[in-house]
Amino acid sequence: MSKVIKVTYGDNILSDLFESVTNIKRDIVSGWTNNTQAKKEGVDVITSSRGPRNISFDYLIKGTFFSEINANKQKLASYINSEDTLGLVFEDEPNKVWYALPDGEQSYEPESNKGTLTFLVPSGHAVSSFTNILNLSNSGGANGTITPSTVDGSVTAVIKNKGTLPAWLRFKIKCSQENGYIGIASPTGAFEMGNIQEADGVVKPESEYLYDSKDDTSFSKFKDVAAGTVNPQNNWLATNGKLEFQTDGLRLKDKGTVGSNQGVAGGMKVMTLPADSNGHVGAVNFYSYFNIFAWAGAFGQTGVLQVLFTDINDKLVAGYGITKGDMSGNNASMKCWVGGNKPREYASNNFISNNGEGNGAGNMNNTSFNERTGHSDFVKTGSQLEFYWKGSRIKAIIPELETVEIAKVYIYIGQYVQSNKFMTNLSLRNIWFRKDQVSVWRDVPNRYAVNSDIDVDMGKGQILLNGISSLTEMINGSNFFMIPPGETTIVTNPSNWVNHPLEIEYSWEENYL
Helix, strand or coil: CCCCCCEEECCEEHHHHEEEEEEEEECCCCCEEEEEEECCCCEEEEEEEECCEEEEEEEEECCCCHHHHHHHHHHHHHHCCCCCCEEEEECCCCCEEEEEEECCCCEEECCCCEEEEEEEECCCCEEECCCEEECHHHCCECCEEEEECCCCCCEEEEEEECCCECEECEEEEECCCCECEEEEEECCEEEEEECCCCCCEEEEEEEEEEEEHHHCCCCCCCEECCCCCCCCCCCCECCECEEEEECCEEEEEECCCCCCCCCEEEEEEEEECCCCCCCCCCECEEEEEEEEEEECCCCCCEEEEEEEEECCCCCEEEEEEEEECCCCCCEEEEEEEECCCCCEEEEEEEEECCCCCCCCCHHHCCCCCCCCCCEEEEEEECCEEEEEECCEEEEEECHHHCCCCECEEEEEEEEECCCCCECCEEEEEEEEEEEEEEEEEEECCCCECCCCEEEEECCCCEEEECCEECHHHECCCCCCCEECCEEEEEEEECCCCCCCCCEEEEEECCEEC
């Protein structure tokens, strides 16, 4: 028996259903449409565009008996039943993926058990099934070369696009020195982010980093609260339990007991902010990043986690947290609390406390606090409070907090007393904070700290700074660009006072006509 060429569509192997696959039609290129305007001699081309592409092949359905044939026909119908483009791959070109939809009438002849499948490729081209990566470890190979400069910190890369169409680039940039600017130049476009004028050291209000749990892995600088300490956000939450670093971060070790008017048992730690370089404790303008893990291992598990910010007298300024009081299902909420004259819950966003794997959760899928993510932050700028949630920030203006200083950070984790099933994963994996607008002369804590991770995805039009969506970092006039087939030189520059080279990894998929 002759071998049937392997054909896959999405996750399904179509060729498993066939005795043969013949007459595969992948034309040289998709069609072109030219919009022209007549002139005295010939025409002027106004626009020229490349259209979609059709791919088809003939098949002989597998089976000896009617029952076998009919079963395979039904499987084939279900395999190609898609309203979204899926990857179509032929064994003779395993490195090319055609993102295609079934198109038109899919013919079938009962007498011969033969038919023809036809697909539409909207983009008109194929994409490589592999990702090209260029970094220092493979520089000089098939994908290109990288040349870092120890003079100005720039990096020059020669990218080899072996496709037949332009490709989108992705940049993974790590700053080995504090930096305030990233500029990327190529023959096809220019991209800038940050502030090209940012100085390394000046006399003006600047920011100071106050604490980072990466340097305090057991969270030892957060102390257990004294007995009888009231939760700053809600005295319904008891605080005489214990928190402890376990495996990945702060977790609930001992939930403790509750009073007669309390419904959550838990533990709480507190840190008074370190003094700034002027010796002052407290910050009117304040930023904190924290990473939260909230994944219930079974339906009905419950729990509460809070990161609370107060003034020096323990009065709530703002708070960010996770609550899961659902004792039968898997519903949880991200909460924002504000203080001031009317302390209250300001925002609540529901999500399914899975591990971000989907499973029908839709837009409530836990894309924010799963095992792989957890990135969150809080900003106070005078009277404006901002809470990060799914790629943007929830903003609140509380006028009476204009001059109020954040002086303490509380961490609370607890369990609803009516539940005997605590969340399998509820932890604060790390936290750091800084004070903004400190009026002293100092070496500027630049916007891109040492070891900052910057991800620029040209195709998605996306910028991530330490995992946080940061499209506002992009400078007006910049553009996301593609690289043409062949060799392209890309030069990436940091701030003009940087002399440690940026660490960059480039990646891309090739496109083929």
